[in-house]
Amino acid sequence: MTTNTTPGKAAHGLEYAASPGHLLTTTAARALAVLRIATGFVFLWAFLDKLFGLGYATPAARAWINGGSPTKGFLSHVAVGPFQSMAHGIAGAWWADLLFMAGLAGVGVALILGIGLRVAAGSGALMMVLMWLAEFPLARFTEAGEPSGSTNPLVDYHILYAVVLVVLATAYAGQTWGLGRVWARLPFVQKNRWML
Structure with a gap:
């Protein structure tokens, strides 16, 4: 397999974007960047809506800053499956709210900036x-x-988002229209490659 380290033109006039060990057309790299930013906005918007109502x-009265719980509504209404009682048990717990909100914000910001995609x-x-x-x-x-109300027993939007996240990280989607290249050169990231 040929590795391209700089942007250029291949046979047939297709432009390729630089990425470690892989060839992507410039159009594909840009499409992945759009997908990355849009997916990041989904996570960040959910965080902001739950934070500020x-x-x-989330209505303003149930906003996290007004004492509402970002997990209570979803988890307390779980009505199916083997994890129903566990979901009800952690619905509204302070630690569940904190982890959920940190996850939404962290994933959203990382995707939009193109850093820490792994x-x-x-x-x-x-x-x-x-x-x-x-x-x-x-x-x-x-x-x-x-x-x-289930329309597909295996693949729903949660699974699609999970797959999209993995694809974005493995395709180094933060390098196009993001700070991925700068992030990858930071000394602490160089020492801890899992932070790419």
């Missing part, structure tokens, strides 16, 4: 898988016997 998913992918994918387990789309009916 912007009136979309950490963002790992933690964001874990959040998405845990939320998938809480909704448990494998169940067609709730404990009360009503339809669960």
Whole structure:
């Protein structure tokens, strides 16, 4: 496999963006950058809406800064699956709220800036898988016997977001329209490559 370390033109006139050990067309690198920024905005918007109660998913009265809980609404309404009692047990716990909000903010900022994508992918994918387990789309009916609303027993938007995060990290998507190259040159990142 040929490795390209600088942008240039290949045969057939296609431009390639530089990335460690991989060839990407410039268009593909830009498309991944758009996907990275858009996905980051999804996470960051969820954080801001839950923090300030912007009136979309969270009314102002239930904002975190007004004493509301970012996890209580979701986890207390889990009505299916083997993790139902566990979800109800941690709904509204201070540590669950803190971890959830830190995860949303951290993943969102990392994606938008294009830094720490491996950490963002790992933690964001874990959040998405845990939320998938809480909704448990494998169940067609709730404990009360009503339809669960699941439309696909395996792949829903939580799984898609998890896959997107992994793809963005493995494709070094932070190097295009992001601070990924600068981040990768920092001494503490050089010593701890898992922070890329």
